[in-house]
Amino acid sequence: MGEKLSFEYAPAPESRALVSIKPKYGHFIGGKFVAGSKHFPTINPATEEVLSQIARGGKSDVDAAVKAARKAYTTTWSKMSGKERGKYLFRIARIMQERSREFAVLETLDNGKPIRESRDVDVPLSAAHFFYHAGWADKLEYAGLGTTPKAHGVAGQIIPWNFPLLMLAWKVAPALAAGNTVVLKPAETTSLTALLFAEVCQQAELPAGVVNIVTGDGSTGALIVNHPGIDKIAFTGSTEVGKIIARAVAPTNKSVTLELGGKAANIIFEDAAIDESVEGIVNGIFFNQGHVCCAGSRLILQESIADEVLEKLKNRMAKIRVGDPMDKNTDLGAINSKEQLLKIRELTAAGDSEGAERWSAPCDLPGKGFWFAPTIFTGVTQAHRIAREEIFGPVLSVLTFRTPQEGIDKANNTPFGLSAGIWSEKGSKVLWASQQLRAGVIWANTFNKFDPTSPFGGYKESGWGREGGRHGLSAYLKGVSHE
Amino acid sequence: MSNRIDVKKTYKLFINGAFPRTESGRTYEVKSAKGVFIANPCLASRKDLKDAVVAARAAQHGWNKATAYNKGQILYRLAEMLEGRRTQFVDEIVTVTEVSKAKAEKEVTDSVDRLVWYAGWSDKISSLSGALNPVAGPYYNFTIPESMGVIAAIAPETPSLLGLIDSIAPIIVGGNTVIVLASTKAPLSAMSFAEVIATSDVPAGVINILTGKKDEITPWMASHMDIDGLDISGLGGKKHAEVKSAGTENLKRIYSFKNADPGRILAFMENKTVWHPIGL
Numbered sequence A: 001m002g003e004k005l006s007f008e009y010a011p012a013p014e015s016r017a018l019v020s021i022k023p024k025y026g027h028f029i030g031g032k033f034v035a036g037s038k039h040f041p042t043i044n045p046a047t048e049e050v051l052s053q054i055a056r057g058g059k060s061d062v063d064a065a066v067k068a069a070r071k072a073y074t075t076t077w078s079k080m081s082g083k084e085r086g087k088y089l090f091r092i093a094r095i096m097q098e099r100s101r102e103f104a105v106l107e108t109l110d111n112g113k114p115i116r117e118s119r120d121v122d123v124p125l126s127a128a129h130f131f132y133h134a135g136w137a138d139k140l141e142y143a144g145l146g147t148t149p150k151a152h153g154v155a156g157q158i159i160p161w162n163f164p165l166l167m168l169a170w171k172v173a174p175a176l177a178a179g180n181t182v183v184l185k186p187a188e189t190t191s192l193t194a195l196l197f198a199e200v201c202q203q204a205e206l207p208a209g210v211v212n213i214v215t216g217d218g219s220t221g222a223l224i225v226n227h228p229g230i231d232k233i234a235f236t237g238s239t240e241v242g243k244i245i246a247r248a249v250a251p252t253n254k255s256v257t258l259e260l261g262g263k264a265a266n267i268i269f270e271d272a273a274i275d276e277s278v279e280g281i282v283n284g285i286f287f288n289q290g291h292v293c294c295a296g297s298r299l300i301l302q303e304s305i306a307d308e309v310l311e312k313l314k315n316r317m318a319k320i321r322v323g324d325p326m327d328k329n330t331d332l333g334a335i336n337s338k339e340q341l342l343k344i345r346e347l348t349a350a351g352d353s354e355g356a357e358r359w360s361a362p363c364d365l366p367g368k369g370f371w372f373a374p375t376i377f378t379g380v381t382q383a384h385r386i387a388r389e390e391i392f393g394p395v396l397s398v399l400t401f402r403t404p405q406e407g408i409d410k411a412n413n414t415p416f417g418l419s420a421g422i423w424s425e426k427g428s429k430v431l432w433a434s435q436q437l438r439a440g441v442i443w444a445n446t447f448n449k450f451d452p453t454s455p456f457g458g459y460k461e462s463g464w465g466r467e468g469g470r471h472g473l474s475a476y477l478k479g480v481s482h483e
Numbered sequence B: 001m002s003n004r005i006d007v008k009k010t011y012k013l014f015i016n017g018a019f020p021r022t023e024s025g026r027t028y029e030v031k032s033a034k035g036v037f038i039a040n041p042c043l044a045s046r047k048d049l050k051d052a053v054v055a056a057r058a059a060q061h062g063w064n065k066a067t068a069y070n071k072g073q074i075l076y077r078l079a080e081m082l083e084g085r086r087t088q089f090v091d092e093i094v095t096v097t098e099v100s101k102a103k104a105e106k107e108v109t110d111s112v113d114r115l116v117w118y119a120g121w122s123d124k125i126s127s128l129s130g131a132l133n134p135v136a137g138p139y140y141n142f143t144i145p146e147s148m149g150v151i152a153a154i155a156p157e158t159p160s161l162l163g164l165i166d167s168i169a170p171i172i173v174g175g176n177t178v179i180v181l182a183s184t185k186a187p188l189s190a191m192s193f194a195e196v197i198a199t200s201d202v203p204a205g206v207i208n209i210l211t212g213k214k215d216e217i218t219p220w221m222a223s224h225m226d227i228d229g230l231d232i233s234g235l236g237g238k239k240h241a242e243v244k245s246a247g248t249e250n251l252k253r254i255y256s257f258k259n260a261d262p263g264r265i266l267a268f269m270e271n272k273t274v275w276h277p278i279g280l
Helices: A059-077 A082-098 A100-111 A115-134 A164-177 A192-203 A218-225 A239-249 A274-290 A303-317 A338-353 A404-412 A427-436 A469-474 B046-065 B068-084 B086-097 B101-121 B125-129 B162-173 B188-198 B214-223 B237-250 B262-266
Strands: A027-029 A032-034 A039-043 A050-055 A154-158 A181-185 A211-213 A232-236 A255-259 A265-268 A298-302 A357-360 A375-378 A395-401 A419-423 A441-444 B037-039 B139-147 B150-154 B177-181 B207-210 B229-231 B253-255 B269-277
Touching: A027 A059, A027 A192, A059 A154, A059 A181, A059 A211, A059 A218, A082 A100, A082 A115, A082 A164, A082 A192, A100 A115, A100 A164, A100 A192, A115 A164, A154 A164, A154 A218, A164 A181, A164 A192, A164 A232, A164 A469, A181 A218, A192 A211, A218 A232, A218 A239, A232 A239, A239 A255, A239 B237, A265 A274, A265 A404, A274 A303, A274 A395, A274 A419, A298 A303, A298 A404, A303 A375, A303 A395, A338 A357, A338 A375, A338 A395, A395 A404, A404 A427, A419 A427, A427 A441, A427 B269, B046 B139, B046 B150, B046 B177, B046 B207, B046 B214, B068 B086, B068 B101, B068 B162, B068 B188, B086 B101, B086 B188, B101 B162, B101 B262, B125 B139, B125 B262, B125 B269, B150 B162, B150 B214, B162 B177, B162 B188, B162 B262, B177 B214, B188 B207, B214 B237, B237 B253
Parallel strands: A154 A181, A154 A232, A181 A211, A232 A255, A265 A298, A265 A419, A298 A395, A375 A395, A419 A441, A441 B269, B150 B177, B150 B229, B177 B207, B229 B253
Antiparallel strands: A027 A032, A027 A211, A039 A050, A357 A375, B139 B269
């Protein structure tokens, strides 16, 4: 350990010349950008540079957006054939592909994630989501919900800051394909790519009011959730806020889907391919700075291989390049906000005080911006806060087990149930473990893979419903027998 | 008419395959529509519900693990046992609700047929809702519906037998275990159906039946942290908001249904997606 790699990478910064950021933004309502009244700054979390001023949507903004969405639904979108609706979605997918570099740079500047990830994951997957759902628009009667499935009407959608554009795509694409119109609120700290997406809607000549974007904070989100003119709520975010939304919507007829938190187990059995598993562990927890609801944040290691895996893991972690997200060689970018950094610090301090052992990869963190070195805790017990609570940062809690059943029991010992990882070279054991794990997405000998055709979503307190595939589409259609 | 004094049945709860009285010692009086005394069934308590949840949780893993073929045969066996005791169920429905014998017979017939219908779904539901997902990469990726866990259900007041079947069968055919609150006014069908269950190779704890008051038991069900889902079809619409709100603490899946269809089975199943790389 401690031995430095013998060669270094020269900086390979991506150019930001491609993007033009306005000094101030309003909302996108009824097909037009309209001025906001109050504003707050959005910053680059890697430098703390103020990028722009974002409008804080209030009651009149949300009212106007819902009104525009209702009008578009009633007069245009619900009357258009699925075939024509689909063509708009195909157009959007194509324009996103054309402007993909611009989206990637803007996403990285506003979010802090490495350009390699925004370029190779967020943006191409976002375009793929629109392309996939575009093809559903004229095939809804084959979605398994009867011959005449109907849209809900106006969907209110609230998305998080960890995958700003991708979460927009996960929400907007199925909603539009199913025939709904939307009022979307991006996260407070990451509104810029949603506002660029509004330009894409204009370029695609999407009818006015089909997509409306109101920026703001939690108070704006609450206005959407509680708005009587909205028929369906879709939220991705924390379990805590998800429960507040579920409670708010309980007395209404609104349909709800929730993609919430997780504390995924990544189980490494003794017959796993060790080197591949180490890559999988790193990808599981350090992808996107660990700002991933399905992150493999609990490493559940079989005792017989624990020492070997941990040594290799630490070696590998020492080679993670932390720093400038705009550098194409960067693996781990900035923590999205000061608030999130403080939360990570608070939970890791609890890890120390509760008796777990901390190890952080040796790395130079930039002086400005929000940073947290890749970190693991060993000697973690199931009662520790760092084994129970979602940290949402580059922090891995390591637990061990002796028998496969003990590994499964530890993995399932959580109120969450979003995802889980399994590493073993034995097929029957992989399938056995995938049956035993109480989670909506199981990655076996891989981790953090996403695809528009593949339903994603959680068991238990990780949420209601799925996104992606036919199952995800059904969340935007009426026709199911239950209410 | 013979002068023989007939032997009346004591109606008790059905928890973990046994017929206990309520631990609370409370009962209530069931009368026919014309006011004639019929029975003193148990007024189940919160502790009875907790006991039933413990039994249902313990039974869930094994029931879920049973093959679809096996589960289908056990549901079919319920239909066989019910068919064989038609007269008893018809008599009880007539006694309590004072409907015509023809109407009661139709309800029992429908109940038997409904059980057979649900039995057949056990090995078909995953082909209805499962999928092989063509992801853009070298991965084998599939989605299958899985049991949700422990589900509670409020059976409708009427029809007391057919409503009970709809409150039990779709839940267990998906691999869940169930705690069902029977019709308050007409609980006899439910308590006699427990005898059908007890003779149908249904493992202990898979189906648990309580009798009592909806207003009392429903909030306990809604707030219980080890109940994963709740079928409130038997609860008046005005109460739905309150129950749904109480259920948010563990994000319980709470639904009501109007019809018997596969959606009713799938509502209490979770979709699991599994990825595995393809390669040498």
